[in-house]
Amino acid sequence: MSLSKETVEYVANLSRIELAKEELEKISKQLESIIGFIDALRSADVTDVEPTDHIVPVNNRLRSDEPRGSLPIEKTLANAPHKDGRFFVVPKVIE
Amino acid sequence: MNYEPVIGLEVHVQLKTKTKVFCACPTEFGKEPNSQVCPVCLGFPGSLPVLNKTALEYAAKAGLALNCTVQKYTKFDRKHYYYPDLPKNIQISQYDLPISKDGYLDIEIGGRTKRIRIKRAHLEEDAGKLVHHENASLVDYNRTGQPLLEIVSEPDINSPEEAYEYLTSLKSIIQYTGVSDCDMEKGTLRCDANISLRPAGTKGLGVKSELKNLNSFKAVREALTYEIERHEQVITGGEQVVQETRLWDEKTGRTISMRTKEEAKDYRYFPEPDLPPFEWTEELIETIRKTIPELPKARAMRFMKEYGLQEADAKQLTCSMQAADLAEKTMRAYPGANKKTVVNWLIGPLASEANARSLQWHELGIKPEDLVELIGYVDSRQISNLAAKAVLTEMIDTRRTAGLIIKDKNLAQISDESSIEKDVAAVIAENPKVVEDFKSGKSNALMFLVGQVMKKTKGKANPQVVGDILKRRLQNA
Ligand SMILES: [Zn+2]
Numbered sequence: 001m002s003l004s005k006e007t008v009e010y011v012a013n014l015s016r017i018e019l020a021k022e023e024l025e026k027i028s029k030q031l032e033s034i035i036g037f038i039d040a041l042r043s044a045d046v047t048d049v050e051p052t053d054h055i056v057p058v059n060n061r062l063r064s065d066e067p068r069g070s071l072p073i074e075k076t077l078a079n080a081p082h083k084d085g086r087f088f089v090v091p092k093v094i095e
Numbered sequence: 096m097n098y099e100p101v102i103g104l105e106v107h108v109q110l111k112t113k114t115k116v117f118c119a120c121p122t123e124f125g126k127e128p129n130s131q132v133c134p135v136c137l138g139f140p141g142s143l144p145v146l147n148k149t150a151l152e153y154a155a156k157a158g159l160a161l162n163c164t165v166q167k168y169t170k171f172d173r174k175h176y177y178y179p180d181l182p183k184n185i186q187i188s189q190y191d192l193p194i195s196k197d198g199y200l201d202i203e204i205g206g207r208t209k210r211i212r213i214k215r216a217h218l219e220e221d222a223g224k225l226v227h228h229e230n231a232s233l234v235d236y237n238r239t240g241q242p243l244l245e246i247v248s249e250p251d252i253n254s255p256e257e258a259y260e261y262l263t264s265l266k267s268i269i270q271y272t273g274v275s276d277c278d279m280e281k282g283t284l285r286c287d288a289n290i291s292l293r294p295a296g297t298k299g300l301g302v303k304s305e306l307k308n309l310n311s312f313k314a315v316r317e318a319l320t321y322e323i324e325r326h327e328q329v330i331t332g333g334e335q336v337v338q339e340t341r342l343w344d345e346k347t348g349r350t351i352s353m354r355t356k357e358e359a360k361d362y363r364y365f366p367e368p369d370l371p372p373f374e375w376t377e378e379l380i381e382t383i384r385k386t387i388p389e390l391p392k393a394r395a396m397r398f399m400k401e402y403g404l405q406e407a408d409a410k411q412l413t414c415s416m417q418a419a420d421l422a423e424k425t426m427r428a429y430p431g432a433n434k435k436t437v438v439n440w441l442i443g444p445l446a447s448e449a450n451a452r453s454l455q456w457h458e459l460g461i462k463p464e465d466l467v468e469l470i471g472y473v474d475s476r477q478i479s480n481l482a483a484k485a486v487l488t489e490m491i492d493t494r495r496t497a498g499l500i501i502k503d504k505n506l507a508q509i510s511d512e513s514s515i516e517k518d519v520a521a522v523i524a525e526n527p528k529v530v531e532d533f534k535s536g537k538s539n540a541l542m543f544l545v546g547q548v549m550k551k552t553k554g555k556a557n558p559q560v561v562g563d564i565l566k567r568r569l570q571n572a
Contacts, residue, residue, distance in 0.1 A: 014175075014361060014363070016177050053170045053192075053366045053372055054170070054366060054368065054371055054372055055368075056371065058371050059371050059372050059373060059374050060371070060373050060374060061145060061146065061370075061371050062145070062146050062147070062148040062151065062373075063119070063145040063146065063147055063148060064148055064149075065112050065113050065114050065147050065148060065149035065150070066113065066114065066119065067113050067114045067119055067120070067121040068114075068119035068120075068133075070120050070121070070130060070131050070132055070133050071132055071133050071134070071137075073129060073130070076129050076132055076137065077129070082231075084231075084233060085128075086127060086128040086129050086130070086235075087128055087129065087226070087233035087234060087235060088129070088179075088233070088234040088236070089231050089232070089233055089234070090179040090231065090232050090234060091231065091232070092227060092228070092229075092230060092231050092232050093178070093179055093225065093227075093232050094227060
């Protein structure tokens with residue numbers, strides 16, 4: 001299966017990834033082979049098969065509404081590239 | 096050509112659970128930033144969500160109260176989009192199998208009932224909050240993962256007034272079920288609106304705009320009114336409405352285009368693999384249905400039948416459950432047959448006391464029996480209406496009973512004629528000209544004289560008794 005350049009750029013944009021020209025070509029080839037691999041599924045006959053929402057036959061797992069402790073702030077922010085006081089900091093976003 | 100607005104509303108209400116929808120973090124409002132977070136709601140790798148039983152039950156309860164069908168089988172889906180307030184880059188929501196669907200809500204508009212269909216009500220998790228600074232944005236994830244119920248109406252709403260009525264009824268019903276506070280100021284109720292125009296009498300749908308940043312029911316009504324006019328101008332000017340999201344600007348009273356690239360939204364929903372589906376039994380649904388109290392409309396009807404109230408009064412008394420509870424207890428405790436007396440006190444003085452304090456009347460700390468006692472003093476003419484209002488203020492401020500306040504402040508009204516006669520005689524002697532006016536037939540002269548006597552008695556004389564004595568004396572003079 002071949003992918004158009006537009007499709008790959010579209011997917012990259014959805015994933016917030018910027019691709020250079022060479023990368024675009026390289027990634028396109030890789031994506032094509034991944035999709036080709038998954039395409040094998042198309043050959044399966046699913047005429048009488050119900051769509052699967054969940055693979056584990058376990059339903060109705062619930063938790064009672066009782067609060068437990070939250071993380072201390074040091075742990076919460078431990079991996080944050082940028083922080084300010086108790087906040088995570090990100091590049092300015094305005095809708 | 097005449098155009099008809101077609102409006103659909105998306106309402107998010109925050110469910111009043113103690114913990115978040117998929118983790119055990121508390122949901123208290125106004126806590127320190129990032130103090131109510133854990134690996135699950137922060138989306139740390141390897142953490143697993145588990146559904147909150149109460150959130151699920153509340154969602155179903157609200158759906159049932161809105162006449163929806165709770166689906167026997169429900170599941171969660173991942174909705175993908177990138178925004179810093181969403182730490183997982185996915186929102187756990189529901190796509191094709193929402194908890195409930197196909198409901199409706201009846202609104203009163205222009206003296207008739209109109210049914211607005213509800214398409215679906217689904218459970219999802221809330222996002223965090225962003226604080227924008229000059230060069231960066233700060234993120235607080237306390238709100239992330241709090242349970243939201245998204246209630247989507249069909250485009251059955253045809254005017255800003257209908258939208259306003261729909262929201263008012265919706266809020267009232269949800270509040271009665273007790274699953275949410277529905278407080279727009281605190282953000283526990285949020286609303287987006289879709290609006291388009293079509294030639295009146297036709298069935299198709301025009302190009303719509305989506306309105307955001309609607310911070311009050313009034314804002315919803317005003318933004319829709321503005322937008323209808325804008326669409327009309329675009330269309331009659333021979334141009335096409337552009338499908339876009341627009342922000343309501345409260346200050347200028349206009350909507351502003353968000354000017355984002357309007358690419359089709361591509362959320363790439365798929366079933367959430369970390370959460371198993373939920374299957375309802377008929378018994379469980381019925382158990383939840385039984386927890387729904389008598390809803391505002393039914394209660395207003397009963398108030399009319401049982402207490403002989405007018406429709407407008409009954410509607411006002413029942414708009415919130417706690418207020419209706421207080422009203423009903425007071426009407427029951429009141430020994431008089433005419434319950435309108437109680438209603439007048441509730442929607443008159445009590446409501447204005449509440450307004451002055453930005454509270455609802457059940458929050459004033461006035462017990463039904465206290466109010467009945469106060470009304471009793473007025474009914475038996477022991478205090479004047481005016482004095483009674485002052486007593487009510489004092490009751491709210493000091494939490495003392497009417498009896499104590501009246502005694503303390505010496506407010507008891509003088510109905511004893513002999514003690515008023517002296518003041519009446521003095522007023523007649525002091526105002527010969529007004530007395531002449533009365534005798535020559537000017538009826539407002541009497542009002543003036545009554546006022547003078549009231550002044551002399553410091554407002555404690557029963558004005559009706561004063562009037563009677565004055566008339567008798569002047570006619571015999
Ligand atoms: Zn959490």
